[in-house]
Amino acid sequence: MAKATSKSAKKKSKADAKKTKNAKNAKNAKNTKKTKKKAGAATKASGPKRNGKQIPFVDYLVLGKTPYLRANECKSCAARFFDRRNACASCSGTEFKRARVKNRGIVTSFSIVAMGPQPYVSAIVDCDGTSVRTTLIGVEPTPEKVTLGMPVKLATYPMGLDTEGTEAIAFGFAPA
Ligand SMILES: [Zn+2]
Secondary structure (H helix, E strand, O other): OHHHHHHHHHHHHHHHHHHHHHHHHHHHHHHHHHHHHHHHHHOOOOOOOOOOOEEEOOOOEEOOOOOEEEEEEEOOOOOEEOOOOOOOOOOOOOOEEEEEOOOEEEEEEEEEEOOOOOOEEEEEEEEOOEEEEEEEOOOOOOOOOOOOOOEEEEEEEEEEEOOOOOEEEEEEEEEO
16 A cells, blocks of 8 residues: 555656646746747837737727627617717617628718828718718729729728827728
8 A cells, every 4th residue: 555655656756847847848938939029029119019909999890800880770760870879860769779780882972082191082881771981991092993883891900009009990991
């Protein structure tokens, strides 16, 4: 009986030794990684450091693996709104549910806005019956390149970092 105990104790200590060795290796690997990361960051320009967090620029943009727009849909007539409402503009209904808007649509109206540092395209996109006011991105803002009925899809882009390093994400629609 005593023999068996001592044997198992020996086995255990051997296993412990192995564990310690592994832990040490893992720790060393981790340190190497950390050092590398730090060196990389140091070469970048100063300013707020990206903290890995993102926030949508408008509250109806839902971020994630596949970002999408979320509308408030009237429970009685299914009209959709992107802003918060107390009552439906179509039927005066007061109950809304959240609805996911299709990420693809077609341009139903647009205007090329030439004010500001560079021209851009302001458009209304029809996403399977839901009208979305948006800017068109990834397309030259000229009447030759932008056309009515043009198929587009939702796209997101970074707007910059806040002081904490959180990235603000905006959306637009790009040619599909
Ligand atoms: Zn309604």
